[in-house]
Amino acid sequence: MTMTLALDRCDTGALRRGACPSIAAPMQTGDGLLVRLRPVAPALTADDLLALADLARAHGNGLIEITARGNLQLRGLTEASVPRLAAGLAAAGIVPQTGVAIEVPPFAGIDPSEIADATPVADALRKAISRASFTLAPKLAIVVDGGGMLSLADMVADLRLDAVVVGGRTAWRLSVGGDRQRARPVALLPEDSVLDGAMAVIAALAAIGPSARGRDLDVAALVQMLGARPIQTVPAALSTHPLGVHRIGSETVLGLAPAYGQMHADRLAALVEGLSACGAVEFRLAPHRSLLVRGLSGETLAAARACADRQGFWNTDSAHGRTISICAGTAGCASASFDTRAAADALVAEAGALLDGSIAMHISGCPKGCAHPAGAAVTLCGTAAGVGLILDGRASDAPSAIIPAGDLKPAIQRFGSVLRTRRAEGETTRNLLDRTPPAVLLSAYQGQS
Ligand code: SF4
CATH class of the missing domain: 3.30.413.10 (Sulfite Reductase Hemoprotein, domain 1)
Incomplete structure (x- = not known):
């Protein structure tokens, strides 16, 4: 199958901020070039995913992300390796979508x-x-x-x-x-x-x-x-979170997400091989950084979930970390000043109960804020002076407090502790933050009593 590299609106010329990284116009990041792609085919086979894992290893740094809208991102590519990635995708029969993004349910x-x-x-x-x-x-x-x-x-x-x-x-x-x-x-x-x-x-x-x-x-x-009359807002039908087990018709479907939306190609390959042994026949990219697995049965579900756990994939919608957005951090980006993954793990360990879905948290290796361009209730951001804390802002905003990166874990412990202590029973974290004076949070973060 031949892959077309015709340029579309997202792909015109050198990539500017706000444009869409693609194979024709990858985005420069701290860990090399980033390519975002969505295969035209909504259903991916095990072979497709194994081919993607191979390509991510061969032409990038092996890091693969699933975005909030269900796109794939391959990181750590170079100008020389992007054309080889394109050729590899074509050889594997994986055709990336081009043109305006039009989403339909998975x-x-x-x-x-x-x-x-x-x-x-x-x-x-x-x-x-x-x-x-x-x-x-x-x-x-x-x-x-x-x-x-x-x-x-x-x-x-x-x-x-x-x-x-x-x-x-x-x-x-x-x-x-x-x-x-x-x-x-x-x-x-x-x-x-x-x-x-x-x-x-x-x-x-x-x-x-x-x-x-x-x-x-x-x-x-x-x-x-x-020539239409205005219509009223329809009642919001809440969508089901893709993570976890679903019954769709007579099918059992398992929704997985790589922890914090990121995985190494080796983990993806091991997951796909393990799930295939459990009967998985098809994989669909989905919103909330997830992957929906078809072909499992009631008998193989437990083994499939155990496989997902082993490879670092969340498979329940109560996974605390799913409301944290993190970028590659020092594990994959030269611009990062700290290990974002370790910070996220510390946040889950110290303040897991506070991650109730009522707020967004963002951990960014630098002020570029790749993982979450929008604002978040709590942002930890790497700066030249240390790791900054930003409340209700973006990674690019000036931090209200900065600590040395080496002090981050105890700072997270103190931050989680002060919130846990102040929280009323059944209170959402959004409400708790709204009624907690920022000075209390900044003091806890900086270790000032
Ligand atoms: S936000 Fe993270 S991934 Fe993006 S350039 Fe900064 S450190 Fe790198």
Whole structure:
């Protein structure tokens, strides 16, 4: 199979901040070049994953990440090795997606509980956008969500199409700029006009300019243009977290995630071989940095989970560390000033109960903040002076307190201890942080009584 390296909007010229790293335009990071890719095929075989592991070892530093949106990232490549990676992917028959990112649920067309199969709508939209040759924002994201157990209700997008049932018929709710609950509703479209409606919104984005995002759209003008009446926000159907065991129809599906979204190729290969021995036949990349495994049975599930544990893959949605975002750290990035993985492990050990999902925590080797560009309630960030603590900010913000990297573990112990002591029964960590004076947290971090 031949892989096309045609440039798309994400791939034009040298990569600038905010663009999408790809094979045609990898991103320079502290550990060399980074390539992000999503195979066109939603179902990967064991051979596909073993080939990816081989390629990550041969052409990069062996580190592989799964992103929050379910893309793969290979790290530590060089200008010379990227073309060899591309050739290796082509030889393995793995074709990376290009063009605007259009997400559908990982079990679209398979999950009997879904309202509609999102795949044909997404495919038609992808072709229509390609034909129109618009210049769109490099990070523009579209979600087409047919519902079901593993829906994309909590995925933020510039444009969303959510399947709903109206009068016994399927319709698509078009909204812009958010997840299913927060996106601004525009129109309820019958199946035969969903493509025209979505393309009208895409054209409106293109008319605003090449950086326009969903938040920039004038919803009232869209409603008028589409001749539709404004619709109310639908009740948020909470999506199931992919981690853990799911029954999808008559199938048993196991959702796994490499701890903190990162794995070495050797671990991935060992996992795939172990799961294949348990009957796994197919793997699907999914949001929340996860991998969904098909083909397991009730009899082999325990052995599959034990294999995942051995190889460092979380397989339960109560894994405390899943709300921590970390970058490669000193294990894989020359820009890092401390071991982010060890810090995350210390945080889980000392403050695991505080990782209740109500806040995001970010551990970044340097202020670039690769792992979590958005703000987080608590960020630990490497600086020239030591490891900084940033409350409700981004890695690039000025830290409120800095300690030497060698003192980080006791600092995390003190930080966790002061929060545990102050926490009321049943209180969320978000609430606890909101009512705790920052000076108390900064003093604990710095070891000042
Ligand atoms: S944030 Fe982490 S991975 Fe990114 S450049 Fe800094 S140290 Fe490297």
